[in-house]
Amino acid sequence: xxxxxxxxxxxxxxxxxxxxxxxxxxxxxxxxxxxxxxxxxxxxxxxxxxxxxxxxxxxxxxxxxxxxxxxxxxxxxxxxxxxxxxxxxxxxxxxxxxxxxxxxxxxxxxxxxxxxxxxxxxxxxxxxxxxxxxxxxxxxxxxxxxxxxxxxxxxxxxxxxxxxxxxxxxxxxxxxxxxxxxxxxxxxxxxxxxxxxxxxxxxxxxxxxxxxxxxxxxxxxxxxxxxxxxxxxxxxxxxxxxxxxxxxxxxxxxxxxxxxxxxxxxxxxxxxxxxxxxxxxxxxxxxxxxxxxxxxxxxxxxxxxxxxxxxxxxxxxxxxxxxxxxxxxxxxxxxxxxxxxxxxxxxxxxxxxxxxxxxxxxxxxxxxxxxxxxxxxxxxxxxxxxxxxxxxxxxxxxxxxxxxxxxxxxxxxxxxxxxxxxxxxxxxxxxx
Amino acid sequence: xxxxxxxxxxxxxxxxxxxxxxxxxxxxxxxxxxxxxxxxxxxxxxxxxxxxxxxxxxxxxxxxxxxxxxxxxxxxxxxxxxxxxxxxxxxxxxxxxxxxxxxxxxxxxxxxxxxxxxxxxxxxxxxxxxxxxxxxxxxxxxxxxxxxxxxxxxxxxxxxxxxxxxxxxxxxxxxxxxxxxxxxxxxxxxxxxxxxxxxxxxxxxxxx
Numbered sequence: 063x064x065x066x067x068x069x070x071x072x073x074x075x076x077x078x079x080x081x082x083x084x085x086x087x088x089x090x091x092x093x094x095x096x097x098x099x100x101x102x103x104x105x106x107x108x109x110x111x112x113x114x115x116x117x118x119x120x121x122x123x124x125x126x127x128x129x130x131x132x133x134x135x136x137x138x139x140x141x142x143x144x145x146x147x148x149x150x151x152x153x154x155x156x157x158x159x160x161x162x163x164x165x166x167x168x169x170x171x172x173x174x175x176x177x178x179x180x181x182x183x184x185x186x187x188x189x190x191x192x193x194x195x196x197x198x199x200x201x202x203x204x205x206x207x208x209x210x211x212x213x214x215x216x217x218x219x220x221x222x223x224x225x226x227x228x229x230x231x232x233x234x235x236x237x238x239x240x241x242x243x244x245x246x247x248x249x250x251x252x253x254x255x256x257x258x259x260x261x262x263x264x265x266x267x268x269x270x271x272x273x274x275x276x277x278x279x280x281x282x283x284x285x286x287x288x289x290x291x292x293x294x295x296x297x298x299x300x301x302x303x304x305x306x307x308x309x310x311x312x313x314x315x316x317x318x319x320x321x322x323x324x325x326x327x328x329x330x331x332x333x334x335x336x337x338x339x340x341x342x343x344x345x346x347x348x349x350x351x352x353x354x355x356x357x358x359x360x361x362x363x364x365x366x367x368x369x370x371x372x373x374x375x376x377x378x379x380x381x382x383x384x385x386x387x388x389x390x391x392x393x394x395x396x397x398x399x400x401x402x403x404x405x406x407x408x409x410x411x412x413x414x415x416x417x418x419x420x421x422x423x424x425x426x427x428x429x430x431x432x433x434x435x436x437x438x439x440x441x442x443x444x445x446x447x448x449x450x451x452x453x454x455x456x457x458x459x460x461x462x463x464x465x466x467x468x469x470x471x472x473x474x475x476x477x478x479x480x481x482x483x484x485x486x487x488x489x490x491x492x493x494x
Numbered sequence: 495x496x497x498x499x500x501x502x503x504x505x506x507x508x509x510x511x512x513x514x515x516x517x518x519x520x521x522x523x524x525x526x527x528x529x530x531x532x533x534x535x536x537x538x539x540x541x542x543x544x545x546x547x548x549x550x551x552x553x554x555x556x557x558x559x560x561x562x563x564x565x566x567x568x569x570x571x572x573x574x575x576x577x578x579x580x581x582x583x584x585x586x587x588x589x590x591x592x593x594x595x596x597x598x599x600x601x602x603x604x605x606x607x608x609x610x611x612x613x614x615x616x617x618x619x620x621x622x623x624x625x626x627x628x629x630x631x632x633x634x635x636x637x638x639x640x641x642x643x644x645x646x647x648x649x650x651x652x653x654x655x656x657x658x659x660x661x662x663x664x665x666x667x668x669x670x671x672x673x674x675x676x677x678x679x680x681x682x683x684x685x686x687x688x689x690x691x692x693x694x695x696x697x698x699x700x701x702x
Contacts, residue, residue, distance in 0.1 A: 078675040150578040150617040157672045181514060188562045189574075189618045191631040191687035191695075192659055195680055198690055224512045227689055229521055229560035232616065246520030246546065248559040265515060308580040308621035308671075315622045315672055350579060350617075381621070383580055397582045401616050407559075 107176035120273030151381030159193035163200035169277030296322030348378030351466035402467035413464025432486035572685035580621035592639035622671030636668030658698035
């Protein structure tokens, strides 16, 4: 098997026993870049990150440097780290939080300095108690070394960091919902505009919201420089990308890879292929929100942002969920739609009502109560949530949660219509 | 007048000091209120309201949004079984049924002794170690229906003061999402996350 260069998982790979300690972190070059950043200008730092073309790793792949450049100047500003990882199939940030928390803290310091932030928050989903303990310990250690607090690294720069626990709400991964949550409110997404918290965010002040993996890349961009970082990637997709591979696969796990390899390589070479005697039926290329791929059309496709978008899906949060030929697609779609129905915040009618109806229709098909009109009905309800069923989805709602629930419906009606029809006609799963 | 112990009030003060605005402390204070009463009571929410200077209705509005704030009594051990896509593909529904059967209650409920609550949850971020569950938010990856039954029996007979993820994983788990490698010395003391600023993380084994 080809080996690929590691960036954000290198330390945990080479030092599995103590990659989370400040001792190991510093012994492997840690905090040198944060120390350097404190003495650099905002322009230089933003320029470096813009030059690296680092794309956000939270799912939307928004250029991190561009996001920073939107920051409204001259007012107190905040940094919020989005560690509310909850997209079904995604568990990459958990590994970064648990195994290399100082790498994140260093990324926080660099980002704070670049954006003149003096108070940063790390918002970790409530179910991640162990990762939160690790991050809190790392933050405490960094305070002790005076890498955080008053006058960091002997400079005049002050930086406070608060680790904050969520409480079980997927929608708080949406950045404006996350900000509301951090203000002690219900975690409901805010109306846009303003489109970017960089204009108006936490306490209505300019706020940068970045994902854990995004920030974990920063020390490496500073260390190796823009060209080296770009060289790790593939064309416009610079750097590496963490894939969380799960489902019916021999070797599930997080894999740090460059873009540009094919889906066949990822599923069969890297992740070991399917279980004995099983065939690949379909897979989700980028988290529960993404339309599915099938072997005949997509297995030889290179994994890049553009190729995936052209094929009508996205790499999203990097969650690859593999399903073999034993999978009932009605049941799989029902499970994903149920997720969005459960997690809908309820503000927008198309999402609140639409996801509920989709879930009920799928469940009745699954339990043998399906009707012939149900496939059309699924598509009709979906069309009311996201008009035209286009990709990327059209929005009828404040945030993309509702339109995401349409992805599994589009996928199963496109690739597995016969199976759904058989399910409806026989009143049981045709695979049973 | 506060019902909370001096120690809890001091903890609340420290939590509020971590935020530029008091209201931002609502979420951690709600966990603190749960730890004080075992679940989130009306009195607990009123306490939080007074501390941050908002109305109890505003606190309830926030609290009712999040699934981890339990406004009904829960068991000493809250078993949260993931049934989202990756776990479902690898048999999570059978694990949930085994839990319900062993605990003698359907999911969403607590046994008569108040020891075990069973719930199902959406993705808990352990998809590489599916199917997965948590006990008081401490993770077990690659569990089986049989191991899930054993877990319920073990919690009932051993009654651990602190549940730690390493011990749980060793006793009941299988292959994890990724190599845990590092020993975790802290665990949970109740049905809320074990996190040091909340005072809810205790050393596994009991001694400081």
